[in-house]
Amino acid sequence: MPVIKSAKKQMRQALKRRARNAPLRNEVKTVFKKQLKFITEGKTDEAVKFMPTVFSVIDMALKKNLLHRNNAANKKSRLALALSKLQKSGEKVAKSEAKV
Secondary structure (H helix, E strand, O other), rough: OOHHHHHHHHHHHHHHHHHHHHHHHHHHHHHHHHHHHHOOOOOOOHHHHHHHHHHHHHHHHHHHHOHHHHHHHHHHHHHHHHHHHHHHHOOOOOOOHHHH
């Protein structure tokens, strides 16, 4: 536990920020995994409908500085690439190809 007054305040701020950021961070992980599941199972229609939601959540996390801009761009790019492979081939995409 901090002893210095400013360190105590910093700890309180960190706890508040962590509580505020945790739900969005979890949502990013959840929607990303859900989209990967759609792609690896070959569910093209669901994946196409869900893609704007995934991009929106990733962009929101980027805006709130929970993700680095390159990390967000990489996630979006890899998902878009995996979805386009799925649409072209019509077959399931391997997890290793879709994984980020």
